[in-house]
Amino acid sequence: MTVRLFIFGKDSLYDTFHTISDVMFFCQTLATVEVLNAAFGMVRTGVIPTFIQVVGRNFILFVIFGTLDEMHNRPVVFFVFYLWSAIEIFRYPFYMLGCFGTEWKTLTWLRYTVWIPLYPLGVLAEAFAVIQAIPIFDKKQLFSVPVPKALGSSLSFSYVLQGYLILMFLGLFINFRHLYKQRKRRFRTKKRKAN
Numbered sequence: 001m002t003v004r005l006f007i008f009g010k011d012s013l014y015d016t017f018h019t020i021s022d023v024m025f026f027c028q029t030l031a032t033v034e035v036l037n038a039a040f041g042m043v044r045t046g047v048i049p050t051f052i053q054v055v056g057r058n059f060i061l062f063v064i065f066g067t068l069d070e071m072h073n074r075p076v077v078f079f080v081f082y083l084w085s086a087i088e089i090f091r092y093p094f095y096m097l098g099c100f101g102t103e104w105k106t107l108t109w110l111r112y113t114v115w116i117p118l119y120p121l122g123v124l125a126e127a128f129a130v131i132q133a134i135p136i137f138d139k140k141q142l143f144s145v146p147v148p149k150a151l152g153s154s155l156s157f158s159y160v161l162q163g164y165l166i167l168m169f170l171g172l173f174i175n176f177r178h179l180y181k182q183r184k185r186r187f188r189t190k191k192r193k194a195n
């Protein structure tokens with residue numbers, strides 16, 4: 001995405017979905033394994049933060065971007081994908097080194113620091129995507145549920161999205177706190193080992 005941004009400039013913001021989405025669908029489908037890793041105790045992490053992380057991203061990718069063609073050419077796709085991917089450049093190599101029982105201090109610092117600006121920005125970008133999608137879902141009546149005539153003709157999916165906007169900030173709070181604790185645990189252990 002960075003290379004495309006340098007080559008095509010602003011134009012690259014509008015075709016991110018068409019060029020990157022297959023890779024994103026593939027990676028985010030594989031990311032569900034992270035929840036299983038946590039659930040079966042394969043890694044030292046909580047199931048809830050991992051679940052929030054994976055469900056949060058997959059909801060945006062599969063429901064908001066995946067089902068609405070109208071979202072595909074919007075720059076918000078670029079920002080969401082870019083912010084999601086930026087942390088993974090440090091996170092997965094950090095895990096890989098961990099599997100070999102080795103560590104590169106700069107990488108560890110980046111893994112436990114870069115999320116501080118990225119997480120709120122990521123959730124903000126996702127919230128923009130949801131807000132942009134609400135009128136489209138309303139117009140198309142996609143996923144709307146038919147209700148008895150006395151209550152109107154149908155219950156729009158946009159109500160679910162409005163509720164989801166609140167859940168997002170709750171999720172942000174839970175995961176921000178989790179990552180903060182992981183950061184403290186990591187650097188406290190390191191300091192103790194150094195003494």
Ligand SMILES: CCCCCCCCCCCCC/C=C/C(=O)SCCNC(=O)CCNC(=O)[C@H](O)C(C)(C)COP(=O)(O)OP(=O)(O)OC[C@H]1O[C@@H](n2cnc3c(N)ncnc32)[C@H](O)[C@@H]1OP(=O)(O)O
Pocket residue numbers: 037043044045046049050051052053055056057083084087091094095096098099114115118119120121122123167168169170171172175179182
């Ligand atoms: C009720 C809820 C309903 C759902 C509602 C949904 C609402 C959605 C709201 C929020 C949506 C957010 C969507 C996401 C947005 C973004 O991504 S924005 C961009 C920035 N994002 C980030 O920075 C987050 C990146 N993700 C993560 O950090 C994780 O997914 C995490 C779960 C949030 C935290 O990771 P965690 O595993 O807990 O911490 P670590 O310290 O890294 O790891 C702990 C130990 O486990 C080892 N480990 C983990 N995974 C692996 C692995 N795959 N392979 C090998 N080892 C692994 C790791 O090495 C650590 O081990 P120790 O070193 O022994 O401690």
